[in-house]
Amino acid sequence: MxxxxxxxxxxxxxxxxxxxxxxxxxxxxxxxxxxxxxxxxxxxxxxxxxxxxLADFWIKGCYFTKDDANKIMEIDGVNQAERRLHIEGKAEHLHGTDSNAQTAEEDNEPYMQLEFLDTQNISQMKVLSGEPFQEDREGVWLDDKFATYQKLTVGDTLTIKVNNTEITEPIRGTIIHPEYVYYTSESEEMVPSYGTFGCAFLSGKEFPGAGNIYTEILVDTDADKNQEQIKEKIKEIMDNPDIIIMDRxxxxxxxxxxxxxxxxxxxxxxxxxxxxxxxxxxxxxxxxxxxxxxxxxxxxxxxxxxxxxxxxxxxxxxxxxxxxxxxxxxxxxxxxxxxxxxxxxxxxxxxxxxxxxxxxxxxxxxxxxxxxxxxxxxxxxxxxxxxxxxxxxxxxxxxxNMKHSALEKSKMWLRMSFQTQWNIRDIIRNKARTSMGIVGVAGCTMLLLCAFGCYDAFQAFPAWLYEDLMTAKATIVLSDSCKQGDAEEYAKKYKGQMIEEEAIELTANGKAKTGTLTTVDDGNLMHFQNQDIKEIELNQEGIMMSAKMASVLGVKAGDFVKWHVMGDDTWQNTRITQLNRVPSSQGITISREQQKKLNYDFRATKILTNHSVPADISDDLQVQTLSDATQLKQEMVDSMKVMNLMVVILVIAAAVMGIVVLHNLGVLSFIEKTREIATLKVLGFRTRKIRGILQMQNIWVTTFGILVGLPLGYGFLLMLCNSVSDSMDIVPVITPYSYALAIAGTYAVSILVNMMLSGKVKTIDMVDALKGTE
Amino acid sequence: MKTLIEFKEVVKEYTRGEKTFYALNHASFQIGEGEMVVILGPSGAGKSTLLNLLGGMDNASGGQILFDGADLTTYSDDALTDYRARNVGVVFQFYNLIPTLTAYENVALMKDIEEDTLDPAEALRAVGLEQQMHQFPSQMSGGEQQRTSIARALAKNPRLLLCDEPTGALDTDTGREVLALLQQMSREKKKTVVMVTHNSMFAEIATKVIRVKNGRIASVTENKEPKDANEVNW
Known part of the structure; x- marks a missing residue:
């Protein structure tokens, strides 16, 4: 019962x-x-x-012989080791997606990441259609998304330009690959548009050119064994300062x-x-x-x-x-x-x-x-x-036992209106109920602010990247085969600014991290911002480190950091003189002069320009791609649209939470106050006046909740932005408009609930409510 | 007649600030099995304290309360709960029914604590409520609610039926009906009924009247020829 x-x-x-x-x-x-x-x-x-x-280690940096792989295989804890060549290339003579002529033209020579395999025991491909990979078989196993987008199927032929040579291969299979769960064509891209670029796997025998081609060894280890020891052992055996060993x-x-x-x-x-x-x-x-x-x-x-x-x-x-x-x-x-x-x-x-x-x-x-x-x-x-x-x-x-609070004893108390006094007493005597209200409202404000803040941050992201930090209309990405002399020619021709980007490894405080070394030649198309998002000039002394990288490594301006360019074993120990904020490709930035002082030769990998560059420039051997800033920005804006879903979810959650908490509270306090309200009614207070009293407390609680919620919302957004990834830096910007919207939204929820409840005042039957209990 | 209850020098004191109040001051009396006892006294005299102690709902500060020879003052909380569940049925002035349960369910509630209970329908029939069995307390009159409360008290077949001003909230006619019901329980079912009231007219239907004044037992009188409840007027 x-x-x-x-x-x-x-x-x-x-x-x-x-x-x-x-x-x-x-x-x-x-x-x-x-x-x-x-x-x-x-x-x-x-x-x-x-x-x-999937491989556990990737050894890179020089040509590896079969013997090298065998030696590594003998290390205790290593299961397998095999050689591979990774190289970038282009797909040629594609008809493209004929349904969209414009896209077809742009995608005429899509960028491709190519892997030439000696054997395939480690990092195997999953074949979705066609036949399994065979080391001796000619042909290409092609990225499935690329094949679909470019309307290529098994049996078609694909022409690839690699190392200035074109090779034409039959497509044997479409695949996906554990090393290509996520990959991009260019580092700025956040959400890759798969299909417009791709990856392909071929037998090493298909590579144009003679001799040893393999510049990479994949290592598969026994997961139970100490990975650091294996890494040390590999270093010892290879005994080559040029090699680098990367883990997952x-x-x-x-x-x-x-x-x-x-x-x-x-x-x-x-x-x-x-x-x-x-x-x-x-x-x-x-x-x-x-x-x-x-x-x-x-x-x-x-x-x-x-x-x-x-x-x-x-x-x-x-x-x-x-x-x-x-x-x-x-x-x-x-x-x-x-x-x-x-x-x-x-x-x-x-x-x-x-x-x-x-x-x-x-x-x-x-x-x-x-x-x-x-x-x-x-x-x-x-x-x-x-x-x-x-x-x-x-x-x-x-x-x-009613005790007078300090406030009630003060002189100020007497000067307050009856409704103020009534509400203050009510709040003091119902602390749990009041704090629940404040937490609920604060949560509502927090989620709303966070939602609008996310929207702002993602809206600002493309503009920040393509309007504030890089003011070039186009970027000419140079290919591996481009000599510095050619780069200078291009720069001169299009009045461009040359940039060199190299992969580096950084260490500080016992932490190692890979990043990008950006060397900037003279020019005014690259801009830098300090941590307050104010424009700064690149110092000629020391290095400029991206703020995100600095926080990942746990260093600050003034500290020293050790780093070396991948494939070059000379370690640099330089002082960080500036910190800058950059959305992607975290790392360090130096000037061309500074690079000279560090004894490196400048070799441009990109040219930024504001002059119009003919589209067919990408036919040049020295050019990998020509990318248009407006288009890149648009692509980024489009890719941000998925974030809108999150914003909508957050706003709904905020509203539900606000309504539920405030409604619950309203009903609760209404039930508790029934007798008091009935008394007020008997005394001759008008319903409107009583509603006003109840509304007043509601507004106090809402206002206080908002004041608590705003900083929480900002903090929450900060946490979200920081958690994105080590390589991306999103600045949590909240526009005044968003603040206003979050505040107004919370008040709207509060007023809506009050409207839902205020009808109840009328329904109180004075006689009934004042009769005894039960 | 066998003695069911014996109060020996029972004291109940309250301390408010520095003052000590005696709600019950060295009270002694005996109640035999099957008696119909009325405890009389003005409000504040200690009647309710007496009833609470009898029912194992409060702890005495001193003395002994013997129920069938066992001393309730030595009982633990759990033992007292057991005692209430087995031996005592309580009828309150304001009925104290669970408002969210129907009359039937209020009586059936007792099945939750005691296996050996009367069939709720039968208990309700015994108090004349077969028609209203499935109504909620709020749908019944005061008299009906009080009869439900009596049915609930009787359902577990207790030896002792305690009633706190059972007619206090009822009109004369309904009150009389309730009294008659209680008297019937005492006479026919041999229940020991102890009723607390400030209405001296009820003394006429009791076999024993205990008068309380300022926490002391003023008098204990036996009534050899109690009146029928239907004959009482107030």
């Missing part, structure tokens, strides 16, 4: 319990949804890497995807915290009120002979059932909706064979913790009423 009481009580207090239910529901929906998604993509990656034996975390594909997973995992924990906090506050206020109201009932049950444990269990079961119901439904809903929703944008960025949805142990823990906390909070709420002997509990509660 107590269970029937339970369900009827739940039904009679449905608004309050519904809000607790909703918060538990939303909290677990987001948690389990994101957990299933992040853990799922982690599993998707790991399974792919495992099944296709230094590979673009692996590390970008890994950072993405980490970011999703962090979000998994951040958002549900707010909902859980509110669910707990909701249970505290609701259960305290309910047990206080049911005091006589508790006394009766005791008098009838119900044991304390029995009654405690009864009241704990309110929190238990509501949260269990909310948590489980939320978990199931989250599992089936969020991963599918987020998957769409993930699939445009990452190439994986199977996308799993899989929850980690954390999901189970989250449900258990949510239910345990809710049940415990219910227990705490009813414990008070149960401590007394039944004879005491059967009596109505003696009125609280």
């Amino acid at each position: 107590l269970n029937r009481k339970l369900w009827r009580d739940l039904w009679y207090n449905k608004t309050q319990f519904l809000s607790i239910f909703l918060m538990a529901f939303l909290g677990l929906l987001v948690f389990v949804g994101l957990d299933a998604e992040s853990h799922g993509i982690e599993k998707s990656g790991d399974t792919f890497y495992e099944a296709y034996n 975390t230094q590979m673009l594909s692996f590390s970008t995807f890994d950072a993405e997973i980490e970011q999703h995992k962090m979000m998994t924990f951040m958002f549900p915290m707010i909902f859980l906090l509110i669910a707990v506050l909701g249970i505290i206020t609701t259960m305290t009120r309910m047990t206080a109201n049911q005091r006589i009932q508790i006394g009766t049950l005791k008098a009838l002979g119900f044991s304390r444990g029995r009654i405690t269990r009864h009241y704990m079961s309110y929190g238990f059932w509501i949260s269990t119901l909310g948590a489980l439904l939320g978990a199931v809903t989250g599992y089936y909706t969020l991963p599918a929703l987020l998957r769409q944008s993930m699939q445009t960025t990452y190439v994986l064979p199977v996308w799993y949805v899989a929850i980690s142990r954390n999901s189970y823990y989250a449900v258990i913790i949510e239910v345990a906390v809710s049940t415990w909070v219910s227990f705490m709420a009813c414990r008070k009423e149960l401590r007394e002997v039944p004879a005491e509990t059967l009596k109505p509660k003696p009125p609280k």
Whole structure:
């Protein structure tokens, strides 16, 4: 029978319990949804890497003989080692996607990453169509997305220009590859437009040119063995200062995807915290009120002979059932909706064979913790009423000992209006209810600000990159075969600014990181900004380090950092004189003079220009691509559109949270104040006046909540921006417009709820409300 | 007649600030099994304290309370709960029904603590409520609610039925009906009924009247020929 009481009580207090239910529901929906998604993509990656034996180390830097690979294979802990050549090239004579003539023309000579394989035991390709790779077979195994986009199928032929030579190969298969889960054609691109560039795998025998071609050794190790020791051992055996050994975390594909997973995992924990906090506050206020109201009932049950444990269990079961119901439904809903929703944008960025949805142990823990906390909070709420002997509990509660607060004793108090006094007293005497309101409103403001801030940050990103930091209309990307003399010619012809970009490895504080060394020749097309986003001049002394890189390495301006160019073993130890902020390709920037002082020869890899460059320049052997800033910017703006989904989700979450919390609160305080309101009515206060009094408190709580929520929202956004990835730096800009929108949005929610509730004042029956209890 | 309850020098004191109040001051009396006892006294005299101690709902500060020979003052909380669940049925002035449960469910509630209870329908029939069985407390009159409360108290077949001003919230006719019901329980079912009231007219229906004044037992009188509840007027 107590269970029937339970369900009827739940039904009679449905608004309050519904809000607790909703918060538990939303909290677990987001948690389990994101957990299933992040853990799922982690599993998707790991399974792919495992099944296709992604290499553990990549050794680069010189030509490697078969003997080298054999020597490495003998190291304890190494399973396999094999040689490969990685080189960039172009696809030629493509007809392109004939449905879109313009695209076809632009994609006439798409950029390609080529891998010539000696054998294929490590980092194997997954063949989606066609035949499996064979070392002795001529032909090309082509990136599936590229093939689809370029309308190429197995049996067609593909002409590739590599090392100034064209080779024409039949397409044997379309594939995806564990090293190409994420890859780009140019470093500035955030969301790659796969298909407009591609990767291809061929047998080493197909490479034009004679002699040893392999400049890379892939190493597969036993995961149980100490990886550092293996790395040291390889260094020892190869005994060549020019080689560098990269592990998975230094590979673009692996590390970008890994950072993405980490970011999703962090979000998994951040958002549900707010909902859980509110669910707990909701249970505290609701259960305290309910047990206080049911005091006589508790006394009766005791008098009838119900044991304390029995009654405690009864009241704990309110929190238990509501949260269990909310948590489980939320978990199931989250599992089936969020991963599918987020998957769409993930699939445009990452190439994986199977996308799993899989929850980690954390999901189970989250449900258990949510239910345990809710049940415990219910227990705490009813414990008070149960401590007394039944004879005491059967009596109505003696009125609280009202103490005057310091404020009420001050002179200021007397000068306040009645409604101000009334509201201040009400707030002081209902601290739990008030703090729940503030937390709810703050959460609402925080999510709104965060949503609009995300929108702002992503809106500003392309403009920051293509209007503030780089003011060139076009970029000529030079090919490997371009001599410095040719580069100078181009620069002169198009009045361009030459840039050299090299991959480097940096170490400081025991941390090693790969990055980009950018050497800037004279010119005014590259700009730099300090940490306050103010333009600065590149110092001639020392080096300029990107702020993100500095924070990853844990260094600041004035510190020394060691670095060397990949493939060159000369380590530099230079002082960081400036920090700058740059959205992508984190690393260091130096001037051409400074580079000379460090004994490097300048060899341009890019030319920035504001002059019009003919499109057919990319036919030149020295030119890899010509990219147009406006077009790159547009592509980036388009790719940002997926972020709008997140903004919409955040705004909805904020509104739901605000409405639920404030409505719950309003109903609660209304029920508690019924007698007071009835008294005011009897005394002759007009309904409008009473509404005004209630509205006033609402506005105070809302205003205070907003004041708390704004800095929290900024902090939240900062955390989100910082978590993006080590190679990207997003500046959390929030425009005044967004601040205004977040504030107005919160007030709108607050006023909406108040309108929903204010009708109730009229419904109070004075006589009924003032009659005795029960 | 067997003695069911014996109060020996029972003291109940409250401390408010520095002052000590005696709600019950060295009270001693005996109640036999099957008696219909009325405890009389003005408000604040200590009647309710007496009833609470009898029902194991409060702890005494001194003395002994013997129920069937066992001393309740030595009982732990759990033992007292057990005692209430097995032996005591309580009828409150304001009925104290669970508002979210129907009459039937309020009585059936007792099944949650005691296996061996009367069938709720039968208990309700015994108090004349077969028609209203599935109504909620808010849909019943005061008399009906009080009868439900009596049915609930009787359902677990207790030896002792405690009633705190059972007619206090009822009109005369309804009150009389409730009294008659209680008397019937004592006479026919051999229940020991202890009723607390400030209405001296009820003394006429009791077999024993205990008068309380300022926390002391003023007098204990036996009534050899109690009146029928239907004959009482107030």
